[in-house]
Amino acid sequence: MVREAVGRLGEAKGGAAVEIQSDLTIVFDQAEGAEAELVRDRLDMYNVGVTGVSAYYPVHFYVKSGRGETMGGLLGGIWEAGCISLTCGSTKPCAAGAGRPS
Numbered sequence: 001m002v003r004e005a006v007g008r009l010g011e012a013k014g015g016a017a018v019e020i021q022s023d024l025t026i027v028f029d030q031a032e033g034a035e036a037e038l039v040r041d042r043l044d045m046y047n048v049g050v051t052g053v054s055a056y057y058p059v060h061f062y063v064k065s066g067r068g069e070t071m072g073g074l075l076g077g078i079w080e081a082g083c084i085s086l087t088c089g090s091t092k093p094c095a096a097g098a099g100r101p102s
Contacts, residue, residue: 072092
């Protein structure tokens with residue numbers, strides 16, 4: 001079987017022909033660099049283009065002890081189009097359980 005490197009034609013929304021690339025590879029990379037930023041930016045641009053809503057607010061919620069020590073928290077954002085994204089959550093081991101988030 002010969003694999004096409006150039007691609008094939010598919011049908012886009014509205015019936016227009018588009019080229020579909022057939023030589024794609026999925027690559028695992030833990031680095032937070034330019035590629036990760038590119039993917040986030042493209043998704044943001046698509047979502048804003050589809051909804052017309054660009055308002056986004058970063059959120060940082062922290063769990064503090066009585067002494068003011070940070071015991072944990074949730075990081076993420078709220079997009080005004082109705083989406084809440086939590087990207088990171090953590091608690092100190094001694095704060096987990098006993099009715100506290102873990």
